[in-house]
Amino acid sequence: MRIFWGLAGLCVVTLAHANPALLDNYAREARAADPAFAGFSAERGRALYFRESSASGKPMQCASCHTANPRQPGKTPAFRQIEPLAPVANPMRFTDAKKVEKWFRRNCDDVFRRECSAQEKGDFVRWLSSLP
Secondary structure, eight states, X not given: OHHHHHHHHHHHHHHTSOOHHHHHHHHHHHHHHXXXXXXXXXXXXXHHHHOOBOTTSSOBOHHHHHOSSTTSOEXXXXXXXXXXXXXXXXXXXXOOHHHHHHXXXXXXXXXXXXXOOHHHHHHHHHHHHHOO
């Protein structure tokens, strides 16, 4: 029984971090776009999260909906609740690559009026996954 609970605990800890295949895919894409790609940066991911854009006609950033603390729930402009973005508070975050891509596509377009690059996505996921 102890082994089972130990393995169950390990699974929960593992889920609190991004899907490694997701980051591997972003790294391949980033290298293809820039052969000098040297890895993801949590600092750049944090900067992207707080980068203000007025591409939509009004000042906006990721924190506009997800709050300044991504460990906390946020709200959409229509006041619908958004689960915490940080995997430490929402262990299922960044585990389903299809969902991750869907939301990057929508949110990058909403905030920046463009698709985010693979490096930006990887930096963003690296930062959020590093939060205690």
